[in-house]
Amino acid sequence: MFESASRLWVIHISNHQKIAARAQKEGFICVGWTRIGDLSPYDTPEKMRAAYERAFPQKSKASVSASFIQAYRFAHELRVGEPIVYPIKNSRNIMIGKITGDYEWSEDKELRELDYCNVRRVEWVLKDVPRVRFSQSALRSFGSFTSISLSDDHLDEVRGLLSGNGSRGKQPAPDLADDTLQTAETEESEEDAAIAAEEVIQFTKDHLVRSWSNTAQDFEEVVAAVFRALGYTATVQQGTRDLGVDVIAHADPLGVTPPILKIQAKSGVSTTGAPVVKQLRGTLNTGEKEILISLGGFTTDARHTEQNDANIILIDADRFVELFIRSYESLSADIRHRFPLRQVYVVAP
Known part of the structure; x- marks a missing residue:
């Protein structure tokens, strides 16, 4: 599967457990920025940036630059048939899916109330893959701070897992502290600082579990x-x-x-x-x-x-x-x- 694919997307779905559970069960991915409204008309990066600035006038330039492009990617760059991975929050598992639908603006009451009206349909082709099945490099890439990102360098790992030939990477543990903390220092919001802390904790957990796994x-x-x-x-x-x-x-x-x-x-x-x-x-x-x-x-x-x-x-x-x-x-x-x-x-x- 995904032999002709050239891109691997990574999605981080809602911190709200109920929305995340629905996405897994019902077969969709979703992101926020509901205040912008339907993202369909903003079909160029320039249009999306302008729409984002109107919806969030209080945001700094740095925050706008980091966020509007994610909204644009979700609505206009993801393609039907492309692979996507979803690291399940508060879990040691990752889901692998295939994008099956174009961008949708959802009128679902619960999604609207919780700020997740931007939706795409997916087919989850492999569920509950243990994190230790991926290389440490892939896990770091999947742990991006952004809602939607690319991890093309690890597409072969996903193909291998789907074909049953996947194996855990055996790379030495990189020094997470420098670049993770630098990210935390340059981000402006308290939420971003909390995310940076979670990333450090998750990296430590992944490294220890990888060291212990299958060692009897x-x-x-x-x-x-x-x-x-x-x-x-x-x-x-x-x-x-x-x-x-x-x-x-x-x-x-x-x-x-x-x-x-x-x-x-x-x-x-x-x-x-x-x-x-x-x-x-x-x-x-x-x-x-x-x-x-x-x-x-x-x-x-x-x-x-x-x-x-x-x-x-x-x-x-x-x-x-x-x-x-x-x-x-x-x-x-x-x-x-x-x-x-x-x-x-x-x-x-």
Whole structure:
């Protein structure tokens, strides 16, 4: 698919979760700037800039220059049949789609109220692709601050994933701090500063998850180290694969004070379903709890199983990274050497 394509578009859809969910389910992409009105008549960059300046007279020249061209691209440059990627906010997944419709001005009441009347129809051809399936370079490109942008250099990665031949990039981690913070310093709004901070956080999460993914015992050692840093005595288990228990942790050195934590650490990028959760649940005795850590996340059925059992705790990649970062200063020197982090300051929103 997309053999004849020469461009790869990236879309960032609404911070409003309900709009983003509708876009995924109903097959469309949308952007703001509703105050301009229907974008169709502004079919040159000059016309679009003038319309933007009339709609947003309070905006600085720099802000106008950065924004009007996005509106123009969305309405007039995207072509039916071209590929588009959508990094799902607050998720470790990316969707890949094909643009199937020309620009539309939507009269949908909810879209109008939430400032997302500019719409294009898409077919989502691949959903919930784990971020670690993409190279770090692609993820940085997909993390653009703009609502609509191009990422042509990574079109081959998308083709590879669609053909089933895609593989994760193995590039060294670039130094994000300099150019990300420079962007934050040159942007004028508090919202842009917050976006810059989110970009730093997302980059860190991507780098750590990529380092841990598909490493099996190495990831188990990381899990044990985090629980030790959180105050537990934690031991990586050997020879218990049939039981699914990778790490055992307890609050006291002797392991006699409940609850005893039986932990399974899954470093693969596939989602973990309810059968795996229930299998580990079957190993529990009185006074024991199950913790299942999955970098690939969990299915809806697995989450339902957790909700119905107080002895089950499911931890996805984002939550585990948060635990890792929160306990970082208390981690062993060996773990900190293997996964070095440094503190970065960004403008407070």
